[in-house]
Amino acid sequence: MTRITRSGMFMFFFFTAALIGWASHPLFAQQMIHYTRRPDAANGKVVYDGGCIACHGADGRGAPEASTRFIRPDTWPDFTRCDQTTPEPDVAYKAVILHGGHSLGFSQIMPAFGDLLNDEQINDVIAYLRSFCRNVHHYPAGELNIPRALVTEKAFPEDELVLSAAANATGAPSWTTDVISEQAFAGRNELEIDVPVNYAVQDHKAASGVGDITVGYKRELFSSLRTGSIFSVQGGILLPTGSSDHGFGAGTTTFEPFAAYDQLIRNTTFLQFQVGGNITVDSSKSPRSLYFRSAIGHSMAPDHGLGRLFSPMVEILGSHDYSPGASTDMDVLPEMQVTVNRRQHIRANIGVREPFTDTSDRHPQVVFYVLWDWAEGKFWRGWR
Numbered sequence: 001m002t003r004i005t006r007s008g009m010f011m012f013f014f015f016t017a018a019l020i021g022w023a024s025h026p027l028f029a030q031q032m033i034h035y036t037r038r039p040d041a042a043n044g045k046v047v048y049d050g051g052c053i054a055c056h057g058a059d060g061r062g063a064p065e066a067s068t069r070f071i072r073p074d075t076w077p078d079f080t081r082c083d084q085t086t087p088e089p090d091v092a093y094k095a096v097i098l099h100g101g102h103s104l105g106f107s108q109i110m111p112a113f114g115d116l117l118n119d120e121q122i123n124d125v126i127a128y129l130r131s132f133c134r135n136v137h138h139y140p141a142g143e144l145n146i147p148r149a150l151v152t153e154k155a156f157p158e159d160e161l162v163l164s165a166a167a168n169a170t171g172a173p174s175w176t177t178d179v180i181s182e183q184a185f186a187g188r189n190e191l192e193i194d195v196p197v198n199y200a201v202q203d204h205k206a207a208s209g210v211g212d213i214t215v216g217y218k219r220e221l222f223s224s225l226r227t228g229s230i231f232s233v234q235g236g237i238l239l240p241t242g243s244s245d246h247g248f249g250a251g252t253t254t255f256e257p258f259a260a261y262d263q264l265i266r267n268t269t270f271l272q273f274q275v276g277g278n279i280t281v282d283s284s285k286s287p288r289s290l291y292f293r294s295a296i297g298h299s300m301a302p303d304h305g306l307g308r309l310f311s312p313m314v315e316i317l318g319s320h321d322y323s324p325g326a327s328t329d330m331d332v333l334p335e336m337q338v339t340v341n342r343r344q345h346i347r348a349n350i351g352v353r354e355p356f357t358d359t360s361d362r363h364p365q366v367v368f369y370v371l372w373d374w375a376e377g378k379f380w381r382g383w384r
Helices: 006-023 041-056 090-099 121-129
Strands: 159-168 174-183 189-202 205-210 215-226 229-238 255-263 269-280 289-298 310-321 330-338 346-355 365-372
Touching: 041 121, 090 121, 189 229, 310 346
Parallel strands: none
Antiparallel strands: 159 174, 159 365, 174 189, 189 205, 189 215, 215 229, 229 255, 255 269, 269 289, 289 310, 310 330, 330 346, 346 365
16 A cells, blocks of 8 residues: 655655745856846957957967967867857856856966956856857757756756765665766767666675666757757666676666656756656566656855855656556655865765655665766866
8 A cells, every 4th residue: 555654745845845945045046147138249249359359369269379378278168169168057157257267166367357347248248158159059058957866867968977876774784876977979969878886785695786787878859048948868778787686687688768858947946857667678577667757956056146056956756667566656855966166067966765655665765976077177176
């Protein structure tokens, strides 16, 4: 019989109420800049030509090195490179222009212009910088790259390395650590590899081993910064590399198709939806299943949205096995993601996954990850 735990209900309603409260705080809004007027790229060119051009050049690739008196760092931007610039949200541009390169852990060669330019001039310059990328429509905008949830897959193609782990909070010791590599290419595509490593105590004996390795391909089909929407599909193959005897694998090849949709609301709050299934080649070894996942969260940061990012979220997770007598499992997962360094390309997220239904054989889990957005630089860069 389905049973909903009181602690699960309490965590869900408490965290949802907290999200609503945080979302109404105007000083902490972050994800997209709230413009009081439409930025004027033509005026931005006038500002750019009056100062920025000396270092960044007329074409945005950088002025001739012979005309500059500094050694270019490896993070030197080429604004014509759509693959480099489009994934960056406007708030990242604004933080660097307003406070200088050191504000996000980049080179101090980039000075602060907060005392020289007003807010509208900075917004205009950002609009002009965007014009250097000629194939912008082939790349989803960085504002749609919402914070990664612990379980729900997002739709944005990513360049990330994620170390994720889930451990039982009660019952017999058991945990799974996933090493996930995601490589975006050709604008709208992503290749993903997930290698799980498991440990469990079963019948008073410890067992460990690699689980079923996943190889997946994601494709963004639609994105719109105007509506704040992005939609992707992914197909994955789970190879039977794990031991089914220890519960570390399905014992058969599994296909995992899913669709993911993300939606920004009022520029700062976001919704995520994912629906998919696990189609096993041999259903006698492992049942086929359907799953659905959703998350609601809010991005906030000090300094009017330009500082360190905090993203509280709540996930609702469901799965149903197509086997005799199987019921639908539901979980609630409140969590908090935080950017842990100045450049914000290293992020951490932690939460507690609480069974919502059918709790007799399922235990609460502590779930966390550390994420490295390696496209933003090396892991040890950008901390100060």
